[in-house]
Amino acid sequence: MxxxxxxxxxxxxxxxxxxxxxxxxxxxxxxxxxxxxxxxxxxxxxxxxxxxxxxxxxxxxxxxxxxxxxxxxxxxxxxxNLPKRTRKERILDFCETFFLCAAILGGINLILSKEIINLLGAIISGQPLNFQMPITASSILLFGINIIAAFIFVEIICKTALNPKKEKHLSKPKRFMLGGLAGGGVMAVFIVIAWFGKNTLFTVNMVVYCVVVLGLLAAYKIVKIIE
Amino acid sequence: MIPSQMLKGILEGCILKIISRNETYGYEIAQKLLEYGFSPIAEGTIYPVLLRLEKNDLICAQYRESSCGPKRKYFSITASGKKELHAFLENWQELETGVNRVFAEKETENQ
Known part of the structure; x- marks a missing residue:
């Protein structure tokens, strides 16, 4: 089996x-x-x-x-008491997760981009179509941060799944305040990155972009088959 | 209750012996150990030992239909398992003799 x-x-x-x-x-x-x-x-x-x-x-x-x-x-x-993963298995596991994350994030980035909304507007109003999509330094940086964060979160959540449940020492308002501060901090970092990296590094055709996203999905499927 | 560190090695030999008699499964092994006079041992204590024996090619496993629930994993001893069992028995006899002598001497001293 x-x-x-x-x-x-x-x-x-x-x-x-x-x-x-x-x-x-x-x-x-x-x-x-x-x-x-x-x-x-x-x-x-x-x-x-x-x-x-x-x-x-x-x-x-x-x-x-x-x-x-x-x-x-x-x-x-x-x-x-079980055989450890081989180097090949570890690399394949990493590639599988990376390709899937990259394809999903790439897809979301395209769907939520203002260029796609402009393109849809142009189709409806019959204006000339612009398939160019700018890629900024911040979008590449945030893409990397999101993937690394996803890996770290999964690792932390799964590794601590069997840890004894600790009693919460902080009161509800304090936890709420700490959560708010952490969330706000992350948001501030994202805004700073987006602001300083707003310059376009290069533009890419949306069709090419879609081909790359589909290529990542295909790579994920191929790795799964090899595994 | 025997301390787990002491039990570990001994349990491996005993489980191997039980499997050498008949093809059997985890829960049955736990029940047999209880019948032989061991304190109750959970199936979960036996499972890692079975995995280790299987990894070292001392036993092999086969899934068979069970009267209740999903397919059950039955274990049987391999040729290298039989050799290991022989080695375990020799080691155990040597250990048992040594330990008995140490304690017998201690009791004589006390008297």
Whole structure:
């Protein structure tokens, strides 16, 4: 069975587990997703765990009776006893995520650009069509920041999925203020970058731009097939 | 309750022995260990050991239909697993003799 088939059958089995086990299984799978093991072994472990949990469920036992209450230690022991990803697998995994992120961000950038709105307006009013799209320094920089941030966020969220839940020491208004400050700070950085990098570096034809975005999507699909 | 560090190596040999007798699966192994007098051991404690044995080619796994739930993973011993089991038994006997002698001598001293 290949990874895709395993994933499909695991998703089906996943629907059979009860709510409590499901939430724990989600955290475990999240933790396994960023571990240094191949997608194939992630799905193999997932299937084994689902079998254990469903059998325990049939016996009227909880997920804790199967894997204990220290899920992180359990997962670390499992990961330690599985073959590590090869260099080729690591590179392919990185390329797969990068190509998909780049294609999505590229697509969003095109859809939300004022040039596409101008183009649609020109089509409706019958004016001459302008397919040129300016690429600024800030758009390239923000594109890079978004991709790096996406990688970092996924890594942090998945790696801490099994950490014990800490009690919130800060009061609600303080948390709200801190969240606002952080959000505002990020927004300020983005505005500064957009302001200083507003000069056009080069222009690109929208058709060429679309071909590049579709090329990135095709590259993502090819990497998935190779994997 | 045996400390986990002490249990780790011993458990590997015992699991290998149980698998050498009959093709079996995780939960059944946990039940057999209980019958042999071990404190209750969760299936999740056995699973990483089974993965390690499989990775080292000492056992092999096969998915079979089960009476309830999804397909179950059955394990059987390989040729290198049999050799490892033999080595484990020799090591264990040497260790057991040594430990028994150490403690027997200590008790004689105390008397």
């Amino acid at each position: 290949n990874v895709k088939m395993l994933n499909k059958s695991n998703n089906e089995l996943d629907k059979e587990i009860n709510e409590e086990s499901s939430s724990i299984m989600t955290d475990i799978v999240c933790y396994l997703r960023v571990a240094n093991i191949s997608d194939y072994y992630q799905e193999i472990v997932r299937r084994d765990l689902l079998e254990m949990v469903l059998s325990a469920q049939d016996r009227g036992e909880s997920i804790q009776s199967v894997i204990g209450e220290d899920y992180k230690t359990f997962c670390d022991e499992v990961i330690e």
